[in-house]
Amino acid sequence: MNLRRSRWIHYFRLLYHATIYEFHKRTIFRMGFFIREILQGITRPMMMIFVYGSICQQQPGQKIHGYDFPELVRYLILAALLQKLVFGNRGLDLATQIFDGYITKYFIMPLPYSLLAIARFLQFILVQIVVVLLIYGVGLFWIPEWWPTPNSWQAGIQAMSLVFIGSYCFFLMYFIINIFAFWLELVWTLLVGAWFISGFISGVLIPVSLMPASVQKIFYWTFPYWTISAPVEIFIGKRHDFLEGVLILSGTLIFLELLRQFCWTRGVRKYTGVGM
DSSP: OHHHHHHHHHHHHHHHHHHHHHHHHHHSSHHHHHIIIIITTTHHHHHHHHHHHHHHHHSTTOOBTTBOHHHHHHHHHHHHHHHTTSOOTTSOOHHHHHHHTGGGGGGGSSSOHHHHHHHHHHHHHHHHHHHHHHHHHHHHHHOTTTSOOOSSHHHHHHHHHHHHHHHHHHHHHHHHHHHGGGTOSOHHHHHHHHHHHHHHHHTSSSOGGGSOHHHHHHHTTSTTTTTTHHHHHHHHTSOOOHHHHHHHHHHHHHHHHHHHHHHHHHHHHHOOOOOO
16 A cells, blocks of 8 residues: 555656656747747637628627627637647657657656656646736736626636646547557648647637537537537536536546557557667
8 A cells, every 4th residue: 555655656756847847848948938828829719800890790780699799709719718728739749759769768767658748738738827817817907898707706617627627638639649650650640630620629710609500419529619619608608517518528538548548558569669
């Protein structure tokens, strides 16, 4: 029992140091950090605001599936901010290490490779929380009449909880796709494809509630939908099915984690990279 406890303590210490290391590595190039973390993901939602604005000008006073123009603006702003908390398809370099043979150095380390990857996820979340809070505070001070505010403090907590669980699901999905490098050479194509499809399902640019009912029913059972679109609507008070989202995301997380472990074990067994 004591041996198992000391092992977990050792892993948590390693995770802490790995997270600090990833944070320093991420922020060393300050101008690139500013452009990547502050401006990334902002331009497309801003363009969609002009698109929706032109539509609403042609039909003044009309609502689009229950959304008026100010509500659409708040949706797009909040969706852009929440997307910053979602782990990206370029967040891991596992596929590159597999192709180059560098992954073999981790096989002799006294910690699993997944621990280093989780440290990168934690570093990402910690940095993005600061970035999102900074942008949110500036926007709330600058244009409070257009800025999204939570319907209640419970709605805010529920929405953010879904985003964090969903972000970890994205992390696992991209981890699994990177593992495919043990067998495939088209990993980057798969990563871009997964990013594009999941971005559409998550409703970053178009609220899912504006889509046909048949599409909404399909997206309802997917984790990208419960990572951005549903949390946004919970945040602003348009829906109240938080528990359903938790169940769907939790089930997805467990499935993806089991699949990750299976793919990693099978991939390492057949790996023939020469290493460093």
